[in-house]
Amino acid sequence: MGKKLDKKAQAAVAKAAKGVKAAKVDKAVKKFRKLEGKLWTREYLLKIAEFDGATIAPANGAAARADAMGTLAGEHHKLLTSEKSVELVRSLARETVAGGKIDDPQLLDEIRVLGRDQREASVIPTEEAEAWTRLTCEADAVWHKAKTANDWASFEPYVDRIVAQLKHQAELMDPKRDPYDVWLDQYERGLSAKSFDAFCDEVKATVVPLVHAIGERGQQPAADFLHARVPEAAQRAMSFDLMKLVGLNLNDTTLAFTEHPFSEGFAVGDARIATHIYENDCISNVYSIIHEAGHAMYELGVNPAYARTCLEGGTSMGIHESQSRFFENTVGRSRAFMGPLLEVLRRHAPEVYGDVDEDTLYRAVNIAQPSLIRTEADELTYPLHVMVRYEIERMLFAGEATAKDIPALWNRFMNEYLGIPVPDDTRGCLQDTHWSGGSFGYFPTYALGSAYDAMFVPAMCRDGVDLTGACASGDLAPVRAWLGERIWQWGRAKDAPELIKGACGMAFDARYYCSYLQDKFTTLYEL
Amino acid sequence: MGKKLDKKAQAAVAKAAKGVKAAKVDKAVKKFRKLEGKLWTREYLLKIAEFDGATIAPANGAAARADAMGTLAGEHHKLLTSEKSVELVRSLARETVAGGKIDDPQLLDEIRVLGRDQREASVIPTEEAEAWTRLTCEADAVWHKAKTANDWASFEPYVDRIVAQLKHQAELMDPKRDPYDVWLDQYERGLSAKSFDAFCDEVKATVVPLVHAIGERGQQPAADFLHARVPEAAQRAMSFDLMKLVGLNLNDTTLAFTEHPFSEGFAVGDARIATHIYENDCISNVYSIIHEAGHAMYELGVNPAYARTCLEGGTSMGIHESQSRFFENTVGRSRAFMGPLLEVLRRHAPEVYGDVDEDTLYRAVNIAQPSLIRTEADELTYPLHVMVRYEIERMLFAGEATAKDIPALWNRFMNEYLGIPVPDDTRGCLQDTHWSGGSFGYFPTYALGSAYDAMFVPAMCRDGVDLTGACASGDLAPVRAWLGERIWQWGRAKDAPELIKGACGMAFDARYYCSYLQDKFTTLYEL
Structure with missing residues (x-):
């Protein structure tokens, strides 16, 4: 009888523990979706600002736009790669393997894809990500003028700076691979x-x-x-x-x-x-x-x-x-x-x-x-x-x-x-x-x-x-x-x-x- | 002689304390400017999104825009009214009075104006500020259609919801004043x-x-x-x-x-x-x-x-x-x-x-x-x-x-x-x-x-x-x-x-x- 009770109690404890764990996973999923929402908002706004810049924005607004986009990109990067976010995605990834609590196919995909985004972004410091957005934003404005004026010289220094940055980023992403291969693979998985x-x-x-x-x-x-x-x-x-x-x-x-x-x-x-x-x-x-x-x-x-x-x-x-x-x-x-x-x-x-x-x-x-x-x-x-x-x-x-x-x-x-x-x-x-x-x-x-x-x-x-x-x-x-x-x-x-x-x-x-x-x-x- | 040394020592301590204080103020000013930059970025992006919505955005993008703008407005509100921000502005405001460390006229104005923005925004909870942006964003899309279709009925419920919200916000801002007066004063200081x-x-x-x-x-x-x-x-x-x-x-x-x-x-x-x-x-x-x-x-x-x-x-x-x-x-x-x-x-x-x-x-x-x-x-x-x-x-x-x-x-x-x-x-x-x-x-x-x-x-x-x-x-x-x-x-x-x-x-x-x-x-x- 004592034994029976014992088993029951054990089962109850196990059940309670399971319940606690499921609730914990639910909470983590909610946090994950909130993180996705915040990242999405920044991506959406970056696109709006980029589209605006390429279509109707006045020439003299370029500096302010570069500033805002730089800040936004920096925030996106920080949100994606913060220790908290990394730990959150990792903890969820552990629930996607056999025996884990997550089996919703869409959620499995979300965790996998965001996890990869995170790993790739994490190697680049936030300040660098922010500076990168500012640089390309500025370069784009210069290129527009250079193209109209047939003036390669004005655009030239930006190309060197951009290539140097990209090589550096590629080395951070995968030090063992050729930097250009790293970028080819970024645009098309498997390409070299x-x-x-x-x-x-x-x-x-x-x-x-x-x-x-x-x-x-x-x-x-x-x-x-x-x-x-x-x-x-x-x-x-x-x-x-x-x-x-x-x-x-x-x-x-x-x-x-x-x-x-x-x-x-x-x-x-x-x-x-x-x-x-x-x-x-x-x-x-x-x-x-x-x-x-x-x-x-x-x-x-x-x-x-x-x-x-x-x-x-x-x-x-x-x-x-x-x-x-x-x-x-x-x-x-x-x-x-x-x-x-x-x-x-x-x-x-x-x-x-x-x-x-x-x-x-x-x-x-x-x-x-x-x-x-x-x-x-x-x-x-x-x-x-x-x-x-x-x-x-x-x-x-x-x-x-x-x-x-x-x-x-x-x-x-x-x-x-x-x-x-x-x-x-x-x-x-x-x-x-x-x-x-x-x-x-x-x-x-x-x-x-x-x-x-x-x-x-x-x-x-x-x-x-x-x-x-x-x-x-x-x-x-x-x-x-x-x-x-x-x-x-x-x-x-x-x-x-x-x-x-x-x-x-x-x-x-x-x-x-x-x-x-x-x-x-x-x-x-x-x- | 002992007294003299004492005085010297006291002066040195006072000077050192002053130096420490000045460095502290400098640091706080830097934080303040960073806060302003973050707020500015969100205001800029809200305007871009609003302008986009009112000019070239497609009809079916309204929900996503409302979402992004709501998130952005919520973040703006949270940044402005967080305990940390309030304490920062307060601590700087203490340095703007007689005997304080801040005498740059522009900075004095910045601290005063942001302090007022902060006091006025603080009474409204962030979730409400966020919901408010979503509501008006949605109402704007409905109004555009209603105007074209001469269809007051579709827009009508938004007006009631907006007025109710505005009355509520006015009561939070100044419970002693008539809510409409509060809003008149918001658009033109001193108006009633x-x-x-x-x-x-x-x-x-x-x-x-x-x-x-x-x-x-x-x-x-x-x-x-x-x-x-x-x-x-x-x-x-x-x-x-x-x-x-x-x-x-x-x-x-x-x-x-x-x-x-x-x-x-x-x-x-x-x-x-x-x-x-x-x-x-x-x-x-x-x-x-x-x-x-x-x-x-x-x-x-x-x-x-x-x-x-x-x-x-x-x-x-x-x-x-x-x-x-x-x-x-x-x-x-x-x-x-x-x-x-x-x-x-x-x-x-x-x-x-x-x-x-x-x-x-x-x-x-x-x-x-x-x-x-x-x-x-x-x-x-x-x-x-x-x-x-x-x-x-x-x-x-x-x-x-x-x-x-x-x-x-x-x-x-x-x-x-x-x-x-x-x-x-x-x-x-x-x-x-x-x-x-x-x-x-x-x-x-x-x-x-x-x-x-x-x-x-x-x-x-x-x-x-x-x-x-x-x-x-x-x-x-x-x-x-x-x-x-x-x-x-x-x-x-x-x-x-x-x-x-x-x-x-x-x-x-x-x-x-x-x-x-x-x-x-x-x-x-x-x-």
């Missing part, structure tokens, strides 16, 4: 200079002969209409129709104007686009809009249950670019899409597009030839633009060059890869915004994004999605549904390799991209 | 219902007979051109020229578009304007721009040494409105300014203004007659619009009415004060944004602002500023210099009564306003 070199070799082997073959044919389709004037107001109105055409809900977005088109996801229900309108290059805006809409739809398609958690937003830049470039190229430059596209063009620029037929438009928007500006480049030469930047970045990180060498290197690689002279830095090494924002190791993701796209096409087909039919009808709902299910909804819960595997049933393989380019341009140019 | 009643009586006694006399004359100047179509693009370009004309540096500002024109000062070098363009009412935009430019120039004219401290920004809404309305009316609707103004109008709308002469324009922009929309009202009837809102606000705070009574009350008072029927709530009680933002007790400051302006005119004259000459030449530099010296530079370092005394050499006196209106409209209408 070695794997990207292999990718480049494969792509070059396909693209370079094609570009030569097209060049040797000596004749490009006539397409004067591409540079006919379409007034700004008409292009603005056209932009909204294009956003609707690809499927972006206008209540979820804003169209702003800036130097270099970009998109930014702010929150569930809020992902914005900024474009640049040239009156004599309407097609430039058309594809900027479609491209940025792809980014925005990805951000808007994330599982709403992830709102205000660390799982909100896109998982990697490679996947992000795959979404934007899927709409821009796979859909937007397909033969089938020319019908719906032409309808919009004719609605807003009838005097220019009234007489253009679908075949002519298709050939015009797919003219493949060496050009100066990456964002305007055709699908075929595009990866070569990426390689120019990649070569330079590797040299900077390897200490084989400094910022003052960049203009000459740029011109040299543009000649090597694309065979064209660069008239000025504005259309050369000052054209992109990325370096001013500290995004080194980012460009490769553009080429990878396109390569992912080439794998999505057969995967969609396998899943019964009629991509060509959707493009031809202008109703892209089935395409969005597939991307939504396979990619968008997962937010940051899955890394790129896992997403690709899940969507395509296999690991990444560059051959799909090579054969897509080979097929498309051989047919187009009757090679 | 009693003093504003007296002001209203005085103004009514001048304005009502004038309005009647004008009405009885039965004839208004012909001014069809006021409603001729001026395309949006031309009005946009005109807006920038008007901003330049009144003296706003375009590198310090941005022009955005919104439902209800407003301006917001973000920082030294960054004060923005948002306007609303109606193609068939170009003059509406002209005076919105000039009005908002006045606000912006005030914010931009604050002593740059006050940047990122609690002294940045305008001191009160009455003074703020005095600046906007000085440019809008005293300058912008003066006979002398018609020359420079007409030049801008002709530049951007030659087909409309080519044949209009200065006298005709002067009479047209000064047509005094009862109308529906406050922001479009002429100088003479304007204060009556304020009184309509004031009467309703008093009744709400006195518990004599609730939100559901507002449409009927609005129509009744519009009839009593202005003698015109109100066709719908969109042009009635839904027209202003203020209530959705929780700004009750604010409207009186508009009328006070105009009344201050009437005192500035003789004060400028006394100081040798040729106001008429400046208006006629279109070079307003001497006017800006006077306002800059007397008003703008002081930021929040001086309260309204002190500024008025300093600028005009006397306390506020409504008679200047009455005689200004009397003179202007008697002459204009040959009464």
